[in-house]
Amino acid sequence: MNGAAMIITHTDIRSMIREIEVAYDRYLTEFRIPDDHKIVVNYSAGKDSTATLAVAHALFGDRAQGVMADTDNEHELTIKFGKTIHEQIGCKPVQMVKRIYTEDDFARRRAHLQKNWPKRQVIRMGVYRGVVMPSLARSDTKFGQAWLRTAERWGIEYETALDAAMSVMHPSGNSFLDCALLHGKFPMLRDRFCTDELKIQIAYEKVMQPLLDNGDVVVQWSGVRADESSKRAGYERFSADRRDPDFLYNFLPIHRWTAADVFAVHKYFGIKPNPLYTQGASRVGCMNCVLCNKEEIAETTARWPEHIEKHKQWELKVRLRSRWVHWMSVGEVSQRWMKQFDLPLGRNVQMYGITPEVQNIDWSGFYGPRGGLNSPGVEEVVEWAKTGRSGKVYDLVKASLDTSVCSSRYGLCE
Ligand code: SF4
Structure with a gap:
């Protein structure tokens, strides 16, 4: 103090x-x-x-x-x-x-997904403006086949992305998680x-x-x-x-x-x-808080790791509900650009001995974009939070944080 x-x-x-x-x-x-x-x-x-x-x-x-x-x-x-x-x-x-959030709230949302996810959707904003997202309700398309490799990577067994989303669209018993599931993403600075x-x-x-x-x-x-x-x-x-x-x-x-x-x-x-x-x-x-700073993430990781684990589990569910993540999990560049070469979607491909950089997103991240990463999961954010200012140097002070010592910035230990 x-x-x-x-x-x-x-x-x-x-x-x-x-x-x-x-x-x-x-x-x-x-x-x-x-x-x-x-x-x-x-x-x-x-x-x-x-x-x-x-x-x-x-x-x-x-x-x-x-x-x-x-x-x-x-x-x-x-x-x-x-x-x-x-x-x-x-x-x-x-x-x-x-x-x-009630079963009725989820039923309305399920009906919405069932109506809209089978349709193709044109992205109207941002860098992907104009790109057409394919149906997420079919397994007999190139995208559907590529998505099955996503499912394999995620360790889930569903025929389509829509089936995977439906599996989590029920009240979980936790209001924060239910809120994120109904919105299909975690809250962000501009969408709190x-x-x-x-x-x-x-x-x-x-x-x-x-x-x-x-x-x-x-x-x-x-x-x-x-x-x-x-x-x-x-x-x-x-x-x-x-x-x-x-x-x-x-x-x-x-x-x-x-x-x-x-x-x-x-x-x-x-x-x-x-x-x-x-x-x-x-x-x-x-x-x-979804908006908390690097120091708070490091502090929580050291002192209350169960809350970090809780967010990890939430991310596993919310990603199944995110149309954006399903689509990006296959690799946006491979869908938009590689297609003209008739190469398989969702695979690491080599062209003329070069491995093109394909952007994959596997998470609807609880903490949103951090440390120069577009959509990091909790684990990546936690690693980043342990680093020093440059984001690269491991901060020995944080690494050795003694969880039994009071570090209140208000000096309340009197
Ligand atoms: S503290 Fe953060 S995560 Fe919690 S309700 Fe407020 S903005 Fe959302």
């Missing part, structure tokens, strides 16, 4: 909380929000939302209701922390919500459907919507801090929510606080933070 945290006194904290109280009052007047409005605190079991819940409870008691969305990709300690934080704060238990479906929408449907339907005005408190990113810095501290602008509002009470302020508030209220911080995590939440 840096020196700044050491000089945050109880008086400072009392005035920081008082500042929130005064500002909130001002916003209520400005936005004409009734005194009997409902307060919902978005809770993630991280340090910022814990501080936010503690402050909301200190100011409003049991009027503040914490809500946590379990994505089914969380660390078990995070879920446990969320389920027991009320014992530390003295507030009402946090309401846990989870999106459950996990946050939308597994966190934002479900909290709205289960908690906010019923209150709004009941005629209540709701203010959501969130522990967003400006110094986390320039995007977050640009958020208004108080604003109407676009989903229901006359009745639903967003308040960011600790927007200008630092991480040191947040931990000082934990101490002030006698709250022990999520234990993952003292075990080396710089952030809690999904273990891992």
Whole structure:
């Protein structure tokens, strides 16, 4: 912890909380929000939302209701922390919500695949624009025969790619995996459907919507801090929510606080933070997040390898559901260019003694493109995460990471 945290006194904290109280009052007047409005605190079991819940409870008691969305990709300690934080704060238990994908959701998706995968499809965007993807429902075509070699390489026994996809299109019992299966890929930076479906929408449907339907005005408190990113810095501290602008509002009470302020508030209220911080995590939440950085991947590999294994198993299923991966597994160049030489698809071929480079993709990678690799699987990403900055030199510090030592970047081991 840096020196700044050491000089945050109880008086400072009392005035920081008082500042929130005064500002909130001002916003209520400005936005004409009734005194009997409902307060919902978005809770993630991280340090910022814990501080936010503690402050909301200190100011409003049991009027503040914490809500946590379990994505089914969380660390078990995070879920446990969320389920027991009320014992530390003295507030009402946090309401846990989870999106459950049903057999009906999967049936609709199966029908969609059955209708569309037998058809040829023209790619409309990107470098492969104009390329025609063949039917994935036939084994009597050149592509179908080539795909059977993919199946052999993957160790699966199906006649066609469509059959392979159908085999995984049933609820798995894990919401994050189900979400990826229904989308046919893992979430990415520009397509973060996990946050939308597994966190934002479900909290709205289960908690906010019923209150709004009941005629209540709701203010959501969130522990967003400006110094986390320039995007977050640009958020208004108080604003109407676009989903229901006359009745639903967003308040960011600790927007200008630092991480040191947040931990000082934990101490002030006698709250022990999520234990993952003292075990080396710089952030809690999904273990891992699809967008996490190299250091976090290395950290998880060393400390919680079971979560890496979990993602490996998910990749094995999601690739069966990805039209793109089935097609690319045969080798795009061999389909587009080699065909004119009438050479077999999906094989290593030699032309005039030269082995042409054929791009194969075997994964819908959990972590997306990393380290200059187009679509690496978890294993490749983990190897890359162990390397130094150049991506080539093995970093001895990471290699010898001692999993029993606290490496919290917040210095929480006191
Ligand atoms: S933490 Fe990452 S993986 Fe989890 S829901 Fe958010 S964006 Fe998705």
